[in-house]
Amino acid sequence: MKRDDASDLLAFLAVARERSFTRAAARLGMTQSALSQIIRSLEERMGVRLLNRTTRSVTPTQAGERLFVNIGPKFDEMDLELAALSELRERPAGTIRITATEYAVQSILMPALGRILPKYPDIKVEAFIDYGLTNIVAAQYDAGIRPGEMVARDMIAVRVGPDLRMAVVGAPSYFEHHKKPRTPQDLTEHNCINLRLPTHGGSLYAWEFEKNGRDIHVRVDGQLVFNGAGALLDAALMGFGLAYLTEAHVQPYIAQGRLVRVLSDWCGPFSGYHLYYPSRRQPSPAFSLLVDALRYRGRSALKA
DSSP: OOHHHHHHHHHHHHHHHHTOHHHHHHHHTSOHHHHHHHHHHHHHHHTSOOEEEOSSOEEEOHHHHHHHHHHHHHHHHHHHHHHHHHHHHHSOOEEEEEEEOHHHIIIIIHHHHHHHTTTOTTEEEEEEEOOSOOOTTTTTOSEEEEEGGGSOTTEEEEEOSOOBOEEEEEOHHHHTTSOOOSSGGGGGGSOBOEEBOGGGTTOBOOEEEEETTEEEEEOOOOSOEESSHHHHHHHHHTTSOBEEEEHHHHHHHHHTTSOEEEOGGGOOOBOOEEEEEETTOOOOHHHHHHHHHHOOOOOTTOOO
């Protein structure tokens, strides 16, 4: 079918339904004279009269009624299919790539995904575990999740968790042979489990402390070095040494008596996890939905 034929047939269907050139022209957004010319042109090409015209009414001829009955439903089906495609396009869909720490994925991202993914099967999320300051633009991530103080100023940052606190912990078995540290400087005498950050030139992470406005960074030493918080926690539970992890990460093990916390008065609160993404990014419906699900609203049930 030629494009002109399809357009003219749509004009014919409008007149046949409305039984009026005036109403059909208004519905199609054209003049009555232009519509009359389209119908005459269609009838000439088909070699048959389609409409009976009087001063009071317009009715389909036998040929016109046959055409109306047979092609009308087909055009209706096409309209329904186009509407369905439009609905599919507007439904949140697509793949979202996020970089985050392991614990942020577990405690922040996963609960949010549990609320939206079952409702939106066309959304896919790829989460990449990373502890460094990844350039999300260069690495082609849609967003990252990091503590607020790590987020660059040129990024849009959305708070997704409460304030954080760090904790220095060790197993009871470790403290059977080592005296508990009373100051951050005492850590130099302990076997500490280190974290190596690849985006910091491969250097070991310095443990940060603060008390009465005094900031101290301690570069600890020990027999073990890992690049993930999960391994740090496992090593501490096994009694290999002291670990420096988020308070919420270790709190269940402290409550169970499997870990002992030290230097708590030197570990103050700091800005919690934030979702960040480039300011020039145009959010997709799927991304906007995820941002809203992650947004921190003071929920006591959400732990950083």
